[in-house]
Amino acid sequence: MTHEERQKQHEQASELPKKKKWLPHPVLSVVMVLIWLSLNNASMGHLVLGIFLSLGIPYLVQDFWPTAVRVHRPFKLCMYLLLVLVDICKANFIVAVQILGPNKKLNAKFFEVELDVKNDFTIAMLAGTITLTPGTVSSELSTDKKRLLVHALNVDDVEQAAADIKHRYERPLKEIFEC
């Protein structure tokens, strides 16, 4: 692509908001401002700088991150975060007992979770949740993004564990971010 062509495309883009948007990730921008303000002491100057950064960075990186994150159900997202926090605390105690107990009792296994979620961000959220809850680590996503390989520290029924993950974490995530 020559420079002129690019220039032309750029001009078209500014006319058609579909090509190069000024606000590609509205949710992300709001979160960025909030994090910037809490990292620095909240003042008027930092608010302006934060808004500038949270508009500029998503504008520059939008080609690498084409689909915007959309939160369809904010209330459900809060409930989901609470659920994950409670699960992390519960699972921590269970895994603590397992680690201190004898190694032979641990029935470690790999198992695959068939993914219904398709958005990259949602898959990343799901994989992060699985890793953060002690006892399971998500270790590989298949190239077609349809299966997630999970390693569990102690699991007896592999199918039950996969169904638990789907039911407990994947379904709310799908509702929050996708449909």
Next chain:
Amino acid sequence: MTTFIEYMVAALILLGALFALIGSIGLVKLPDFFRRLHGPTKATTLGVGGMILGSVLFFTAVERTFQFQEFLVSLFLFITAPASAYIIAKAALHLKVQYDAEYIESEAAAKEEQQDQNLS
């Protein structure tokens, strides 16, 4: 500061330290690579989380300043820890790190037998 808050802060910090310790013990004690990965996830979640909660409680009670920044430590850890665990696990899978439990247990048993023989 009331005694109750002091006890709460002490309990939270001890809880955090305890989980960091158990995570580290898991890292040493568990038999194969993939099981060892489970140790650090504990240390980053409840381990750091407990200590941060204790610190926030202390500063709110003593200095009357609510430090929101400390929660950001936890937030960034929660974002980055799964990514690094994922990359480590993926690298191990590609290098075909041995994870067959029975194989490793039989190796350990053979080693113990050898030690017993050496002793006797």
